[in-house]
Amino acid sequence: xxxLQDTARRLLDEGLVQVVIGWEEGPRGARPVFVTSxxxxxxxxxxxxxxxxxxxxxxxxxxxITALGKAAVVVKGCDxxxxxxxxREAQLERAGIVLIGVRCGGVAGEPAxxxxxxxSAETVSARCWGCDVREPESVDMLVGEAQPExxxxxxxxxxxxxxxxLSPAERFAFWxxxxxxxxxxxxxxxxxxxxxxxxxxxEKTEPQWIETSPHPRxxxxxxxxxxQHLAGRCVGCGECERACPVGIPLGLINRKLQQVVxxxxxxxxxxxxxxxxxxxxYATDDTQDxxx
Amino acid sequence: xxxxxxxxxHDGLATLVExxxxxxTPAVAPAWAGDAGRAAGASAAARETEYRTVSGAAELAFGxxxxxxxxxxxxxxxxEVLFSWRxxxxxxxxxxxxxxxxxxxxxxxxPCDAAALPIVDKVMNWDYADELWNARRAATTVFSLACGVExxxxxxxxxxxxxxxxxxxxGRLTPVDGGYLVETFSDKGEAFVAAHRESFTDLPAGAxxxxxAVQAESFRATARERVAGNLAVDHGRLxxxxxxxxxxxxxxxLGPRCNGCGVCASVCPTCHCFxxxxxxxxxxxxxxxxxxDTCQTCVFTLHASGHNPRQDQNARFRQRVEHKFLVxxxxxxxxxxxxxxxxxxxxxxGQDLAEILADIDARAAIDAGAGAVGDEGAxxxxxx
Numbered sequence: 175x176x177x178l179q180d181t182a183r184r185l186l187d188e189g190l191v192q193v194v195i196g197w198e199e200g201p202r203g204a205r206p207v208f209v210t211s212x213x214x215x216x217x218x219x220x221x222x223x224x225x226x227x228x229x230x231x232x233x234x235x236x237x238x239i240t241a242l243g244k245a246a247v248v249v250k251g252c253d254x255x256x257x258x259x260x261x262r263e264a265q266l267e268r269a270g271i272v273l274i275g276v277r278c279g280g281v282a283g284e285p286a287x288x289x290x291x292x293x294s295a296e297t298v299s300a301r302c303w304g305c306d307v308r309e310p311e312s313v314d315m316l317v318g319e320a321q322p323e324x325x326x327x328x329x330x331x332x333x334x335x336x337x338x339x340l341s342p343a344e345r346f347a348f349w350x351x352x353x354x355x356x357x358x359x360x361x362x363x364x365x366x367x368x369x370x371x372x373x374x375x376x377e378k379t380e381p382q383w384i385e386t387s388p389h390p391r392x393x394x395x396x397x398x399x400x401x402q403h404l405a406g407r408c409v410g411c412g413e414c415e416r417a418c419p420v421g422i423p424l425g426l427i428n429r430k431l432q433q434v435v436x437x438x439x440x441x442x443x444x445x446x447x448x449x450x451x452x453x454x455x456y457a458t459d460d461t462q463d464x465x466x
Numbered sequence: 467x468x469x470x471x472x473x474x475x476h477d478g479l480a481t482l483v484e485x486x487x488x489x490x491t492p493a494v495a496p497a498w499a500g501d502a503g504r505a506a507g508a509s510a511a512a513r514e515t516e517y518r519t520v521s522g523a524a525e526l527a528f529g530x531x532x533x534x535x536x537x538x539x540x541x542x543x544x545x546e547v548l549f550s551w552r553x554x555x556x557x558x559x560x561x562x563x564x565x566x567x568x569x570x571x572x573x574x575x576x577p578c579d580a581a582a583l584p585i586v587d588k589v590m591n592w593d594y595a596d597e598l599w600n601a602r603r604a605a606t607t608v609f610s611l612a613c614g615v616e617x618x619x620x621x622x623x624x625x626x627x628x629x630x631x632x633x634x635x636x637g638r639l640t641p642v643d644g645g646y647l648v649e650t651f652s653d654k655g656e657a658f659v660a661a662h663r664e665s666f667t668d669l670p671a672g673a674x675x676x677x678x679a680v681q682a683e684s685f686r687a688t689a690r691e692r693v694a695g696n697l698a699v700d701h702g703r704l705x706x707x708x709x710x711x712x713x714x715x716x717x718x719x720l721g722p723r724c725n726g727c728g729v730c731a732s733v734c735p736t737c738h739c740f741x742x743x744x745x746x747x748x749x750x751x752x753x754x755x756x757x758x759d760t761c762q763t764c765v766f767t768l769h770a771s772g773h774n775p776r777q778d779q780n781a782r783f784r785q786r787v788e789h790k791f792l793v794x795x796x797x798x799x800x801x802x803x804x805x806x807x808x809x810x811x812x813x814x815x816g817q818d819l820a821e822i823l824a825d826i827d828a829r830a831a832i833d834a835g836a837g838a839v840g841d842e843g844a845x846x847x848x849x850x
Contacts, residue, residue, distance in 0.1 A: 202619065205816025208722045226815060230725065235764075238721040238778040285816065357544040357732055357758055364727035365814050377765050385745055387545040387755050417814035419534060419729045421499070 192243025221290035229256035229367035246272035251307030256367035261447035275313030280324025365417035475645035480523035482665035536735030552751035580634035582735035619807030621697035629689035707830035721780030728760030730809035
C-alpha cells in the first residue's frame with residue numbers, strides 16, 4: 175500500500191501528472207478516487223474489493239476528468255487490457271498517461287464490503303478465472319507484493335456451456351426472460367471501458383437504428399448491437415453486469431463472444447496494444463472466404 | 467382511520483394472496499427475484515428481491531432486502547404508450563391509450579416507496595394532469611410494511627419520514643408475533659380490509675391485544691432509533707447553500723467518479739423524468755411512447771444545435787442534487803427524496819448520497835455561522 179501511495183505522491187510532487195486515478199475506502203467499501211494533491215495520496219488503497227475498471231475513466235469524452243490534467247491510473251491486469259484497447263483504437267496517446275501497475279491476486283465480485291473478503295471460489299469475480307495478466311507488463315511501474323493465483327471458478331464457462339446445450343428455442347426463451355427486465359438505462363454501456371463512442375448508435379435518431387423503448391424488440395436490438403460492437407474488444411472485466419440494476423447476466427454474452435472470436439481468429443484480448451484486434455486486422459488466411 | 471387495529475396472521479396473508487390471485491386482482495409485493503438461471507451470476511447482494519405481482523405466499527419476501535427497483539414501475543412503467551396513430555384516408559387518426567386500469571393492491575410496500583407516490587403526484591398534476599399516472603394511482607391501494615431499516619445507506623428520517631411512515635399508504639402492516647398488526651389510513655384502505663375481512667382477524671381482547679400493540683410500537687421505535695444515526699441535515703440551510711453555490715468547486719469533486727449511467731435514477735422511487743419517442747409499428751401506423759430517462763446522461767439536455775447546457779458530469783450530478791433538494795422543495799414544498807438509499811447501494815462507482823448531503827450540510831453550517839452570502843443570481847440559473 176505504501177509503495178502505491180509513495181509512487182503516486184512522487185508523480186504528483188514532481189509534476190509528472192496532475193491527477194492519480196485509483197481506489198479509496200468509501201462509505202460502502204472500495205470506490206474510485208481522483209487524487210490531485212500529494213497530501214491526499216494516503217487515501218489510495220488496493221485490495222480485492224478494487225473491482226472497478228479504472229480504464230473507464232480514461233475515456234477522452236469524459237471532460238470532467240480530462241480537465242483535471244495529465245493522469246496516472248492504477249491498473250490491475252484487466253484494467254491494463256482495457257487501456258491497451260483504448261490505445262489500439264487511438265483513443266489515447268501512450269505518452270499522455272502514466273500507468274501504475276498493481277500485482278493482482280484476483281478481485282471479489284463486489285466492492286461494497288467494509289473489509290476485503292477472503293477470496294474463494296464463491297467470492298472471487300468470474301472474470302479472474304484463467305487470468306493471464308496478473309502482473310501487467312505494459313505499465314510504467316509495477317507495485318505491490320507478488321500475489322497468489324486467484325481461486326479457481328469456472329462458473330461462467332459452465333453456464334455458457336449449459337446455454338449452448340439448449341435448443342435455439344430454449345435459449346431464446348432464456349434471453350427473452352432475462353432481457354424482459356432491461357429498462358434500457360445503458361448502465362452497461364457507461365460502465366464499459368471500451369464503450370467510448372462520441373455518440374452511441376442507440377442515441378442516433380436520424381435515422382433511429384435501435385428502438386430505445388424497453389420492450390422485447392428494443393431490448394433485443396440493444397443487447398445484440400452492444401454484443402456485436404464488443405466482439406474481439408471486450409476484456410471480460412464484467413463491469414457491465416455489475417452495473418446492471420436489474421441483474422441481467424451480461425457476462426454470459428461477453429464470454430460467449432470471447433469464445434467465438436477465439437475459435438474464428440485465434441485471438442484473445444491482448445495487453446499489448448500493438449497486437450491488432452480482428453476487427454482492425456486483415457489476414458489472407460481468414461477463415462471466412464468472403465474477405466479474399 | 468381505523469378505530470381498532472386488526473391482525474393479519476401469516477396464514478391470513480397467504481389466504482389473502484391466494485384469494486386475490488384467484489379473483490384476478492393483481493397483488494404487487496416484494497418477492498424473491500432469484501432463480502437458478504441467474505443466482506450464480508448475480509453479483510450484487512442487493513439484487514435479491516423485486517416488487518412483482520405474486521400469486522402465492524411462498525414468493526413473498528417481506529422484511530427481506532429492499533426490492534432492487536422501487537414501486538414507481540407500477541405507476542410509471544419503464545415504457546408505456548401515450549397514444550397510437552394510423553393513417554386514415556388523407557388524415558391521421560389518434561387513438562388514446564386505455565386509462566380504465568383494473569384495481570390492484572400493493573402488499574408490503576416499503577414506507578419510503580409508498581411516500582414517494584404523493585410526492586411525485588405533485589409534479590404529475592402541476593401544469594398538466596397526467597391521466598396515466600393518476601388513473602394508476604386511483605386504481606391502486608397501497609399497504610406498506612413497517613421497515614426494520616436496511617443498512618447505513620437508509621436516511622428516511624433525514625427527509626421528513628420514518629421507517630414506518632404512513633405517508634402515501636392506505637394502510638400499514640407492522641410485524642408482531644404470529645403476523646402483522648394492521649392499521650388503515652384511508653377510505654381505500656378501509657374498503658380493502660372490509661372486502662377481504664375474512665383474511666383478517668380481530669386482535670385478541672384485553673392483555674393479549676395490548677401485548678401485540680406494544681410489540682408493534684417497539685418494532686417501529688427500534689427502527690426509528692436505528693435510522694436516526696445515519697444522517698441528519700438542516701434542509702433550510704442546505705437549500706440556501708445549494709442556492710448560492712451553483713459554481714462551487716465542490717461539484718467538480720463529484721463528477722469525475724460518476725459514470726453518467728443514471729442507475730441512481732432508475733432505482734429511485736421519486737425520479738420521474740421520461741423521454742418521448744415515436745415508433746412506427748407498420749406502414750401507416752405507429753405509437754408514441756414514453757420511456758424512463760435520466761438527467762445523468764450526456765444527451766438528456768443536448769440541443770439540436772449541438773450545444774449542451776450541462777456539458778460535463780459535474781453539471782449533471784449537480785442537477786441531480788439541486789433538483790431533489792432545492793428546486794423541487796421550492797416549487798412543490800417537498801424534498802424529492804425519501805431516503806431509501808437505493809442510489810447509494812446501486813451506484814457502480816460508490817457515489818453516496820448520504821455522504822454528499824452530510825458534506826453539503828457541514829459546508830452550509832460553516833456558511834451560516836459566518837453569515838456568508840455566496841454568488842448572487844445562482845438561484846435563477848439553478849431553477850432553469
